[in-house]
Amino acid sequence: xxVKISSASASFDEEIDRLLMSKREISEDVDHIxxxxxxxxxxxxxxxxxxxxxxxxxxxxxxxxxxxxxxDELNAAVAQVPTETYDAxxxxxxxxxxxxxxxxxxxxxxxxxxxVELGSIWTPVEAVGVYVPGGLASYPSSVLMNVxxxxxxxxxxxxxxxxSPDGVLNPLVLAAAKLAGVTEIYRIGGAQAVGALxxxxxxxxxxxxxxxxxxxxxxxxxxxxxxxxGIDMIAGPSEILVVADEGNNPDWVAVDLLxxxxxxxxxxxxxxxxxxxxxxxxxxxxxxxxxxxxxxDVAGESWKNYGAxxxxxxxxxxxxxSNRFAPEHLELAVEDPDALLPxxxxxxxxxxxxxTPEAIGDYVGGSNHVLPTARSAKFSSGLSVLExxxxxxxxxxxxxxxxxxxxxxxxxxxxxxLGAHAKSVAIRLNR
Amino acid sequence: xxVKISSASASFDEEIDRLLMSKREISEDVDHIxxxxxxxxxxxxxxxxxxxxxxxxxxxxxxxxxxxxxxDELNAAVAQVPTETYDAxxxxxxxxxxxxxxxxxxxxxxxxxxxVELGSIWTPVEAVGVYVPGGLASYPSSVLMNVxxxxxxxxxxxxxxxxSPDGVLNPLVLAAAKLAGVTEIYRIGGAQAVGALxxxxxxxxxxxxxxxxxxxxxxxxxxxxxxxxGIDMIAGPSEILVVADEGNNPDWVAVDLLxxxxxxxxxxxxxxxxxxxxxxxxxxxxxxxxxxxxxxDVAGESWKNYGAxxxxxxxxxxxxxSNRFAPEHLELAVEDPDALLPxxxxxxxxxxxxxTPEAIGDYVGGSNHVLPTARSAKFSSGLSVLExxxxxxxxxxxxxxxxxxxxxxxxxxxxxxLGAHAKSVAIRLNR
Numbered sequence: 001x002x003v004k005i006s007s008a009s010a011s012f013d014e015e016i017d018r019l020l021m022s023k024r025e026i027s028e029d030v031d032h033i034x035x036x037x038x039x040x041x042x043x044x045x046x047x048x049x050x051x052x053x054x055x056x057x058x059x060x061x062x063x064x065x066x067x068x069x070x071x072d073e074l075n076a077a078v079a080q081v082p083t084e085t086y087d088a089x090x091x092x093x094x095x096x097x098x099x100x101x102x103x104x105x106x107x108x109x110x111x112x113x114x115x116v117e118l119g120s121i122w123t124p125v126e127a128v129g130v131y132v133p134g135g136l137a138s139y140p141s142s143v144l145m146n147v148x149x150x151x152x153x154x155x156x157x158x159x160x161x162x163x164s165p166d167g168v169l170n171p172l173v174l175a176a177a178k179l180a181g182v183t184e185i186y187r188i189g190g191a192q193a194v195g196a197l198x199x200x201x202x203x204x205x206x207x208x209x210x211x212x213x214x215x216x217x218x219x220x221x222x223x224x225x226x227x228x229x230g231i232d233m234i235a236g237p238s239e240i241l242v243v244a245d246e247g248n249n250p251d252w253v254a255v256d257l258l259x260x261x262x263x264x265x266x267x268x269x270x271x272x273x274x275x276x277x278x279x280x281x282x283x284x285x286x287x288x289x290x291x292x293x294x295x296x297d298v299a300g301e302s303w304k305n306y307g308a309x310x311x312x313x314x315x316x317x318x319x320x321x322s323n324r325f326a327p328e329h330l331e332l333a334v335e336d337p338d339a340l341l342p343x344x345x346x347x348x349x350x351x352x353x354x355x356t357p358e359a360i361g362d363y364v365g366g367s368n369h370v371l372p373t374a375r376s377a378k379f380s381s382g383l384s385v386l387e388x389x390x391x392x393x394x395x396x397x398x399x400x401x402x403x404x405x406x407x408x409x410x411x412x413x414x415x416x417x418l419g420a421h422a423k424s425v426a427i428r429l430n431r
Numbered sequence: 432x433x434v435k436i437s438s439a440s441a442s443f444d445e446e447i448d449r450l451l452m453s454k455r456e457i458s459e460d461v462d463h464i465x466x467x468x469x470x471x472x473x474x475x476x477x478x479x480x481x482x483x484x485x486x487x488x489x490x491x492x493x494x495x496x497x498x499x500x501x502x503d504e505l506n507a508a509v510a511q512v513p514t515e516t517y518d519a520x521x522x523x524x525x526x527x528x529x530x531x532x533x534x535x536x537x538x539x540x541x542x543x544x545x546x547v548e549l550g551s552i553w554t555p556v557e558a559v560g561v562y563v564p565g566g567l568a569s570y571p572s573s574v575l576m577n578v579x580x581x582x583x584x585x586x587x588x589x590x591x592x593x594x595s596p597d598g599v600l601n602p603l604v605l606a607a608a609k610l611a612g613v614t615e616i617y618r619i620g621g622a623q624a625v626g627a628l629x630x631x632x633x634x635x636x637x638x639x640x641x642x643x644x645x646x647x648x649x650x651x652x653x654x655x656x657x658x659x660x661g662i663d664m665i666a667g668p669s670e671i672l673v674v675a676d677e678g679n680n681p682d683w684v685a686v687d688l689l690x691x692x693x694x695x696x697x698x699x700x701x702x703x704x705x706x707x708x709x710x711x712x713x714x715x716x717x718x719x720x721x722x723x724x725x726x727x728d729v730a731g732e733s734w735k736n737y738g739a740x741x742x743x744x745x746x747x748x749x750x751x752x753s754n755r756f757a758p759e760h761l762e763l764a765v766e767d768p769d770a771l772l773p774x775x776x777x778x779x780x781x782x783x784x785x786x787t788p789e790a791i792g793d794y795v796g797g798s799n800h801v802l803p804t805a806r807s808a809k810f811s812s813g814l815s816v817l818e819x820x821x822x823x824x825x826x827x828x829x830x831x832x833x834x835x836x837x838x839x840x841x842x843x844x845x846x847x848x849l850g851a852h853a854k855s856v857a858i859r860l861n862r
Contacts (some may be wrong), residue, residue: 064646081830089843112526112797118530121772121775125774125810127807139847148603183527208810209810211688226654227654227665227807229810237858251858253673255851255854255855259855261851262850293854294850295851299851317462335710345554349826350824350825350826353829355828359844360837360856364839365550366826367825367826369548378556380821382822390812391776392777392779393782393799394778394782395781395782395797396787397781397787398784398786402787405627406791408795409522409790412519412520412523413793413794415516415519415571416570416572417611418694419725420689420720421790423690424790428683428786
């Protein structure tokens with residue numbers, strides 16, 4: 001049973017603070033192991049990657065060639081996928097692509113009042129690596145969410161790495177890779193795969209950016225190669241926060257809460273409502289649904305340890321509280337979500353109204369499901385096309401406007417003690 | 432004397448590779464020291480910050496209050512700045528603000544063909560920390576470049592930290608802070624300042640994002656707190672790459688090269704030209720100017736160890752090479768820069784034509800001078816307003832369009848073994 005907190009309680013603030021501070025991540029200290037693996041991959045390349053793959057994935061092969069997924073294997077995987085599932089994957093892919101196409105920033109420039117030209121040129125990252133976890137957390141939907149924005153951005157080379165412990169690969173994941181537009185796939189994982197992508201090996205050319213979720217080893221490796229390559233966020237356990245009024249079906253709210261809880265025993269599901277009645281009804285509904293849920297063990301543990309039902313005086317208070325949680329997913333299951341939306345300050349993705357369960361955004365809504373967790377929506381955004389492009393600024397002066405603004409630059413350069421800076425402007429003023 | 436490389440040479444590729452691989456960063460291993468400092472600041476707060484400030488900055492005070500810069504101190508600093516310098520700073524600030532105001536992304540949403548609403552809401556980060564180095568590298572222009580985009584984004588709380596070794600602070604830096612719109616200033620620095628910003632102390636409320644350059648301790652600390660807060664890039668030594676045709680004044684090109692070289696003995700300045708004549712003339716001009724340059728020691732060392740003059744067959748080849756260097760600053764000192772611009776793939780900022788020396792962008796051009804170094808322009812962009820806002824995606828279905836796309840979501844959730852996900856959609860379909 002989740003914790004129940006009421007704003008009527010004298011200890012409300014304290015209880016909320018406790019909830020906000022609760023650490024849900026088990027931070028395994030794998031950094032020294034990862035450092036050694038990365039160093040080894042940087043030094044020995046393929047040889048090191050093959051050795052770690054044999055050791056960790058129990059997959060012994062003679063050369064990297066054998067770990068590269070061929071076009072035939074890809075087609076065979078697609079053939080294995082039931083038609084209905086393939087069609088669903090295709091619908092998801094098309095909808096994700098259509099939405100992300102609207103995110104492409106446009107290069108532009110303008111003249112300022114004195115004729116200086118300023119602007120931005122957006123170009124795609126040339127090569128991107130996408131990490132896809134093996135085993136249970138190997139989700140085809142995540143492949144779409146990570147790869148499609150890269151293809152929309154115009155990334156030419158998209159290298160997917162996915163470990164195949166004991167040689168086993170999920171055909172759906174390969175089908176998603178093909179649909180989305182991955183250009184190379186290697187059956188490698190862990191820190192060794194991150195190292196191969198960042199440093200390159202004899203067989204794998206290096207990439208400029210690495211995205212995608214992974215276990216503690218993968219996260220530590222991404223953090224270490226950051227700077228050498230770009231990385232996306234370090235993803236934490238999933239979260240949902242539902243702001244709900246009285247007019248909800250408690251079963252609907254309950255299953256939405258459980259849909260995050262079933263991800264992970266350290267996932268977090270929170271309901272904030274202005275209706276004590278709904279609070280009670282949802283609490284009951286959750287317990288009831290747990291009786292029949294296939295992943296009840298996982299969901300139940302998450303709900304018991306990290307779930308919360310919070311009652312507040314009004315929905316404005318609910319929004320203020322939600323902003324402090326900065327949830328990955330925020331459902332506004334209320335009569336008039338548009339009235340609450342302007343109060344939102346921090347959230348990864350927002351699901352409006354009673355007919356937008358979070359799970360629709362996980363698959364076919366079209367928006368991205370790679371979202372900031374663990375309060376990081378306070379400073380970062382979900383994955384988008386912007387993650388796969390970069391901006392070069394442009395500046396153009398002519399003799400006249402350089403004469404107008406140049407002297408100030410000379411003054412500031414002198415004040416900073418940078419003589420060549422000053423001279424590089426001054427020399428162009430003395431014509 | 433810088434290295435000279437010609438595409439006519441048989442060893443051209445090899446020499447370019449060597450130049451690309453040359454390591455310019457001295458990676459001091461300060462990570463274990465930084466880890467301990469951060470832990471201490473997290474545990475003890477103000478007390479730890481005061482202790483490290485006494486130890487590293489030789490500045491012993493009884494409470495954090497004494498390290499907070501007051502309005503009076505700020506005004507006194509402004510009064511100390513010569514009028515002409517202040518006016519130059521003001522011009523720079525105004526121009527930077529005017530340009531960055533054009534970068535503000537707009538929230539928007541649309542209905543897709545089946546009536547699903549998708550969109551993005553952009554909101555400012557609520558609190559940002561700006562690290563400003565003390566001592567020699569304490570540049571007022573950098574204060575403007577880091578702070579103005581945050582104010583334009585709408586950040587409410589902008590906390591500047593700047594160490595004042597032995598109590599000394601640069602009045603120009605304080606004047607820039609006031610002009611730009613900093614809301615709190617503390618005279619603290621190093622990993623302890625980064626820790627105070629990230630975790631908060633009894634006196635300093637935590638921020639959500641930390642930007643600004645610093646030494647090895649500051650960089651290591653930023654890397655460690657990344658995730659808890661957002662950070663900007665890890666900045667490396669400065670770089671310039673000048674693509675020049677024959678029609679240049681070699682003195683102009685030489686001083687532009689030296690304007691980066693004077694920053695740091697490990698800065699890098701590269702000329703690529705299709706004119707062997709210009710190559711020779713610039714080589715001579717650099718040596719001549721080094722004779723009178725105030726910071727000739729620094730600039731000379733950088734030029735000798737890391738400078739390069741590369742001659743190629745044509746300007747297209749120059750651009751292809753430039754893309755591999757992915758320079759922080761790219762000058763296109765050619766007759767027709769617009770003909771080369773479409774060939775640019777990787778660069779932080781581009782300066783077009785003969786009358787746009789890079790230094791104009793450092794101060795008064797209006798674009799940002801915080802730019803990606805060390806090839807990171809391959810995957811990242813210069814500082815902009817985008818760094819201080821974040822995007823929340825929105826999604827809204829109604830019963831009809833949920834009925835259209837919901838079954839595919841159910842199918843995919845089932846394929847991924849996520850029963851509650853499937854049920855959260857299915858329960859809304861069976862009306």
